[in-house]
Amino acid sequence: MLAPSILAGDWWNIGQQIEATIGGGADILHYDVMDGHFVPNITAGYELLAHIRKRVSLPIDAHLMIENPDKYIPKFIEAGANWISVHIENNYHIHRTLQLIKELGAKAGVVINPGTSLSAIEEAIYYADYVLLMSVNPGFSGQKFIERSIERLIALKDIRDRINPYCLIEIDGGIKESNITDVVKAGADVIVVGSGIFKAKDIEAQTRKLKSLMLQAVSI
Numbered sequence: 282m283l284a285p286s287i288l289a290g291d292w293w294n295i296g297q298q299i300e301a302t303i304g305g306g307a308d309i310l311h312y313d314v315m316d317g318h319f320v321p322n323i324t325a326g327y328e329l330l331a332h333i334r335k336r337v338s339l340p341i342d343a344h345l346m347i348e349n350p351d352k353y354i355p356k357f358i359e360a361g362a363n364w365i366s367v368h369i370e371n372n373y374h375i376h377r378t379l380q381l382i383k384e385l386g387a388k389a390g391v392v393i394n395p396g397t398s399l400s401a402i403e404e405a406i407y408y409a410d411y412v413l414l415m416s417v418n419p420g421f422s423g424q425k426f427i428e429r430s431i432e433r434l435i436a437l438k439d440i441r442d443r444i445n446p447y448c449l450i451e452i453d454g455g456i457k458e459s460n461i462t463d464v465v466k467a468g469a470d471v472i473v474v475g476s477g478i479f480k481a482k483d484i485e486a487q488t489r490k491l492k493s494l495m496l497q498a499v500s501i
């Protein structure tokens with residue numbers, strides 16, 4: 282699945298740009314939420330998400346990079362998020378949080394930063410619908426892909442296959458035309474792309490191109 286990250290878009294024209302990604306074959310919309318505390322940047326909250334929800338039928342994947350996610354999860358689900366992911370790094374009670382997301386009817390994801398050992402999420406994978414491997418430090422779009430992420434992806438796939446084969450693997454950060462084939466081959470099921478789509482002149486054509494590279498990679 283290809284998940285355009287709207288953080289990299291032109292927010293004046295975001296509606297048209299989202300439609301262009303849908304025209305190009307986007308499977309799910311990735312919506313980054315930052316609070317200026319957990320990460321050094323601030324983005325939009327659940328109210329903008331509700332506006333997008335009214336016009337877009339694709340699943341919306343809210344990536345919460347915030348402190349106290351449990352407090353805001355109900356608001357995001359009420360606003361129309363279908364997938365919600367929370368970081369392991371600031372969560373002492375990940376089981377409780379994943380259960381909360383599921384009880385409210387959304388898919389529950391656990392996110393891991395580049396510097397966190399994969400062993401930290403092993404147990405959470407058992408309860409999660411998806412695991413999100415960060416391939417940049419969270420906070421900004423347009424950062425460089427951390428190459429070590431490929432090895433981590435391969436190792437994560439082994440853990441996932443052993444602990445919970447139903448858990449999808451998502452990857453986020455620095456993915457573009459030049460490395461999308463590698464991440465698909467290494468085992469990612471859901472690929473987030475921000476600047477690699479929204480900085481292109483023709484967003485629809487670029488989305489279509491990335492989608493076809495992904496399909497080629499799985500068929501090889």
Ligand code: DX5
Pocket residue numbers: 286288289311313344417418419420421422423424453454455456473474475476477
């Ligand atoms: C970073 C965000 C990403 C970001 C991806 O903290 O979680 O979703 O928008 O953007 P690119 O693909 O430009 O790295």
Ligand code: ZN
Pocket residue numbers: 286311312313344453473
């Ligand atoms: Zn993200």
